Amino acid sequence: MPLALVGREGRRRSVLSVDLPARKLGLHPGMPIAKAQALYPDLVVMDADPEGDRLGLEKLALWFQRRIAPIVAVDAPDGLGLDTTGADHLHGGELPMLKNMVHRMAGAGFCARAVVADTWGAAHAIARYGRPPIAVVSSGETASALADLPIAALRLPNTIIDGLTTLGVSRIGQLATMPRAPLTLRFGPDITRRLDQAFGRIGEAITPVRPVDPVEVSRHFAEPIGNAETIAHYIGKLVPLLCQGLEARGQGVRRLDLLLHRVDNRTEAIRVATALPVCDMKRLNRLLCEKIEIINPGFGIESMMLIASLAEPMDRRQTVSSLIAEEDTDVSDLIDTLANRVGTQALYRFAPVESDLPERSFCRVPALAPDETKDWPDHWPRPTRLLAHPEPVQAMAELPDQPPVFFIWRGVRRKVKCADGPERVFGEWWKNDAEQTIARDYFRVEDTNGERFWLYRAGDGEHGETGSQGWFLHGIFG
Structure with missing residues (x-):
């Protein structure tokens, strides 16, 4: 059913927002x-709640500020503006950052579009009226x-839009080539201001x-610095x-933002x-100081602000005397240096x-995440390198429960000198029906050159429903 949210504009009640079915009807x-x-x-008509929308956008902006970038502003009524300069490298680059943002919004039940461009006006326009839901506009290609x-x-x-439409102007490219003086005389300064903001002038x-x-x-x-x-x-x-x-609160910083306000009313972060x-x-x-090289001071910086955007209580554990036990090596300084250079997502264990x-049997966690109580199975040895x-x-075994006599991997034929196994591994039947009958037989084999490999047969060697009965190489022992 088409839905419209209504509210008052002056003395009349008018439509403030419509959903997609209503928009297709021409509303x-x-x-x-x-x-x-x-x-x-x-x-279907419902009363709009502009104040609730504003509060919701502000909460969402704070959420993005904690996780994505230090400069996040509300772009009412349905958007957010972020200045990600100096923060996108922490998320693997601009495109992975946008994909992560849209994915997180989808997980929360929102259909979102995200664009990176040179200016707020360009990003606003392309996000709402461009075709791709995720786009990175290269520097210099805004026009x-x-x-x-x-x-x-x-x-x-x-x-103004209705007036320009009456003149036959419907596209930004047309409008940008028109003489400015007649436009300003007829419609006021808004058109030239918005064009200059979108193009970065x-x-x-x-x-x-x-x-x-x-x-x-x-x-x-007192005087701008640069x-x-x-x-x-x-x-x-x-x-x-x-x-x-921070010490007065007993806290330590987890995320630190430096905002540098330039004389041209722009902010570096x-x-x-x-x-x-x-x-x-x-x-x-x-x-x-390692990030100073990415700062563009422009015509000068008139003020600086340092904000602990994320702070947590410090661990005030008592220091153990070196006479009793050796103190653990602190590698957090190294981790912080590497993470801020290559991105937090690129550093893990x-x-x-x-x-x-x-x-x-493994997952990626932050480099200094607390140690888990779980451990890998130790009843059978595991390879040092898992593909x-x-x-x-291609392999051949004399009997279903025996290791292969030889196998061919990447075009090289290897004769098996000795082997150990099989170790039978079953599928996780509680996840889906397809894994109820799946089985693998793993063998640790050594060829005549002394190299050791981890092979498995997809199936139990007898019943077709347990797997394809083909052989695979899954790991290499050091």
């Missing part, structure tokens, strides 16, 4: 509700990406949301002040993350998972 925001109901008596989009993508008032202020009562310190400059050494100097002034505030709560001035100062199937996917081999 659109701004239409008088009386007209919409007269045209479509079956239209070509906007040319075929409708003029409604420029965030212009409906009266003028800046657009972004007012980010703020988490509740974060620890933050700031510094304003030199890398000067920026590093003032970072060194702000970090001790931030650490004092640096985000660094730590694996554990940290309140070490030298470490935090070094992590921030493996942890055991309770599963007999080798490819399901990403089992590779088929």
Whole structure:
């Protein structure tokens, strides 16, 4: 059923939002509700809740600020604007970051579109009116990406859009080539301002949301600064002040944001993350200074703000005397340095998972995640290297329960000198019906060259329903 949310615009009740079925019928925001109901008596009408929508967007913005980027602003009524400069590398790059964002939104029940572009105006337009749901517009290609989009993508008032449509102007590319003086004389300055914002000719202020009562310190400059050494100097002034505030709360920082406000009303941002709560001035100062090279100071920076966007209680365990036991080596500094260079997703370790199937017996966890109580099975030896996917081999065994006499892998024939097995592994029948009868027989074999391999037969060697009875190589022993 088509659905419309209605509210008051001045003295009349009008449509504020419509769903896809209603949009296909020709309904659109701004239409008088009386007209919409007269045209479509079956239209489902509900009162809009703009205040609830605003609060929901702010909560979502704070969620993204904690997980994606330090600068996140509400783009009412249905969007968010993020400045991901200096933070996208923590998520594997711009495209993986967008895919992760859209996937998380889908998991929460939202249908989302995400675009990275040079300007807020361009990202706003392409996200709402472009074809692909996920897109990265390369730097310098903003004009070509906007040319075929409708003029409604420029965030212009409906009266101006209607006037331009009357003149036969429907696309941004057409509008961008028209003389500006007549447009300004007839429609006012909004058209030229929105065009300049979309193409990056003028800046657009972004007012980010703020988490509740974060620890933050700031510094304003009488004269704008832009030199890398000067920026590093003032970072060194702000970090001790931030650490004092954190120590007063008994907290350590897990995510640190440095916002640099430029004189042209734009904001540069640096985000660094730590694996554990940290309140070490030298470490935090070094992590921030390593990112100075990505800062574009423009015509100068007039103020700096350092925010502990994520802080957690510090572990105040009593230090053990070296006379009693050796202190554990602290590698968190190394982990933080590597993670902020290559991204947190690229740095991980493996942890055991309770599963007999080798490819399901491990998972990726953060490098400094707490140790699990589970351990890998030790009743049969496991190879030091497990292939990403089992590779088929040609093999021949004299009897179903015996190891192969030889096998051919990647075009090389290998004669088996000795072997151990079989170790029978069954499918996880509780996951799906297809695994109820699956079985594998694993053998540890050594060829005449002294190399050892982990082979298995897909099936029990007798019954076809247990597998294809083909041979596969799954691992290599060191």
